[in-house]
Amino acid sequence: MLGQIQAHGECVLSLSSAGPVIASGALDGDVGLWSLSDGSKIAYVNKAHTQGTNEVVLMGDTLLRTSGDDRCVKFWDLRNLTQPVHLVSGFTDGVNRTTIDHEGRLIAGCDDGQVYVYNLTATVSGCL
Numbered sequence: 839m840l841g842q843i844q845a846h847g848e849c850v851l852s853l854s855s856a857g858p859v860i861a862s863g864a865l866d867g868d869v870g871l872w873s874l875s876d877g878s879k880i881a882y883v884n885k886a887h888t889q890g891t892n893e894v895v896l897m898g899d900t901l902l903r904t905s906g907d908d909r910c911v912k913f914w915d916l917r918n919l920t921q922p923v924h925l926v927s928g929f930t931d932g933v934n935r936t937t938i939d940h941e942g943r944l945i946a947g948c949d950d951g952q953v954y955v956y957n958l959t960a961t962v963s964g965c966l
Contacts, residue, residue: 843877845870856896863891869904871916883919886912892934907932911946926956 846864854861859880860872869886872879887906895903902914911933913924931950939945944956 841877843872845872851890851892852894854894854896859896861894861896861902863894863904865890867891867906869894881919892932893936903936905933905936905946909933911936911944929954
């Protein structure tokens with residue numbers, strides 16, 4: 839083993855890495871950013887989702903995408919994690935995995951067995 843980071847007090851559900859940074863999402867809805875070189879905390883968002891954070895995806899140097907059991911997908915500016923810069927909601931169940939297709943659409947797989955496709959230019963807000 840090369841190292842260990844005490845990232846969360848609850849089960850870690852998701853990880854993403856980009857260069858020297860690791861993002862983690864936990865069962866309690868929290869999201870953390872960590873330095874891969876020394877394990878230090880870069881940033882931490884308490885209750886990024888009101889329920890479990892099922893997925894974290896680092897998107898380049900400045901954007902983070904998260905999805906959760908609160909039926910939302912959130913986009914965060916890594917330079918200011920006080921609130922999401924974009925929010926997609928309206929899912930009927932928890933969101934487990936997401937991707938962005940070549941046309942810029944959000945595709946999300948959910949607990950209800952459905953795959954949803956959203957146009958990101960039409961934001962729907964208001965997570966449960």
